[in-house]
Amino acid sequence: MSANVLRDLRDLRVQVIHPPDDEGKNLVDHLKRIGCMVEAVWPIPDAPSEQADILMLAIDFHARDPIRRLLRGHGDNGAALIAIVDYENPSTLQLVLESRALAVTEKPIRPFGLLTTIILARTLWLDRRRTRRQIEKLEAKLSGAHKIQRAKAILMQTQRMNEDDAHTTLRKQAMAKRISIEEIASAIITAHELLTTQFSRS
């Protein structure tokens, strides 16, 4: 895992959003020295590049409005953000927190440490993506289990089945129709809701 991040270092696309001054130039030079693909942008665009894996953003409090606009276009699946800061005052820190940066590098930017910062940010980003996907999967599973439970309750109530029979019925129906057991459960719930609504209306 960590070895892969190192291996993929040279495939990383880094977008640098920093004024093109000496610091910005040194930063871009060192990223190139490391061997990353670098795209430097200034002034602050409305949204980060969709191709970037890493976004290095100068957090300048005076530019907070364009920074906030940029961050609105930076979703969960956007690049790993590394904040470049020159002050540690609470207003700047507030912006860093809002940026959901995974790592921070300080000004003046020194070559030593930048590689570590990039590697950590990328690793955290990959970890988060994996965790997010896992949570989505678990949520789907949980919601499925909940539906099956509900459908079984409907069958037990309306068809006077015991729980085992209700479960077997669901499974057989799913197999016969070649759909998932969650889908058959959803269908039963929807049908039951339709019927009971009609009843209550009449």
Place this chain on the structure above:
Amino acid sequence: MSNPSWRVGLLFSQTGATAAVEQTALQASLLAIEEINAAGGVLDVPLEPVVTDPQSVPAQYGAQAERMLSAERIRLIFGCYMSSTRKITIPVVEALRGVLFYPTLYEGFEYSPNCVYTGACPNQNSIQLARYLLHVYGNRVLMVGSNYVYPYESNRIMSDLVVQGGGKVMDEIYVPVNAERRDFAKALRQIEKLKPNVVFSTVVGGATALFYESYHEAFGLERAPIASLTTSEAEVADMSAQAAEGHVTAAPFFETLGTPAARRFVGAYKARFGAQAPVPACAEAAYFQMHLVARALRRTGTDDPDLLLRELRGAEFDAPQGRVRIDSQNNHAYLWPRVARLDAQKKFQIVWNPGVRVKPDPYCVVQSLDDWSADPLTPLPA
């Protein structure tokens, strides 16, 4: 200019674990300074070496660099050997606005705007050595190294290359930097048991000769070769010819390199420091970097680090190893990789000379053997 002389700091150990090899870099720096001064110095002002002995102790390099830069008002320092000594010196040089010229091979993954690196980084020696070893000796490799950062990183790179070549790393064993004979017992036992095709050694300094001697005592001449990037003429000088014979090293320079420029340099060095004095790659780097700096100084007229570094970036020089160049992006040198084998007189005989100048790539994580597969390689005579 009121300069009575251009004072330059020479920060090489004359005592301690790595004294033998650092001494050669010191002497080569002095030789270059003498040549420069004999030719009129820089803008009619001689270079004046200020020599200290950091005793192979990392903290001493930092302290002595600091004294040179602050009390002695020296801007340019030539020195360091082990990575630990460079790591401690660079922040000092950065903070006090000096420049360090580092003539030693190292593990890469570094750039300081205040350092110029004239030794090989891994893409200029490891990959060529691996190509040669896999082609000539086989792909079962056992690694023995001194316990510090260079050997670890060097072994990581070599392991990667061995695996790419379909081979196997049999074991990886570390000994203390100041290892004694008994510290190699475990390595020798594992070599006996696992019978590798090649032993890759990243043992450095005085322990090197002890390792090669113990290896020879244990296995005689019927043995797998020891391959190394750090076993140079300086370490071989402390070995018997039998212990040295047959082993392999990759470096950009060997004292037996027969080109006119190499002969001239080696001849001058031996005339000055003795016919038996070893002339390893880091001496050659120390020599050419001093000449490069003198030439840059002539153009800038000042040893102000910013101006001098600007002049040095992209600069080329006809070094004993061939024409070198300082890369304008990463401050490392373009060098000429070569592989040599020690003969029965413990002289390095070049067995593979690709004839290619290689651009330094200090941040290369994954090296590819395929980049070198097309080069002609002749197997050794049996």
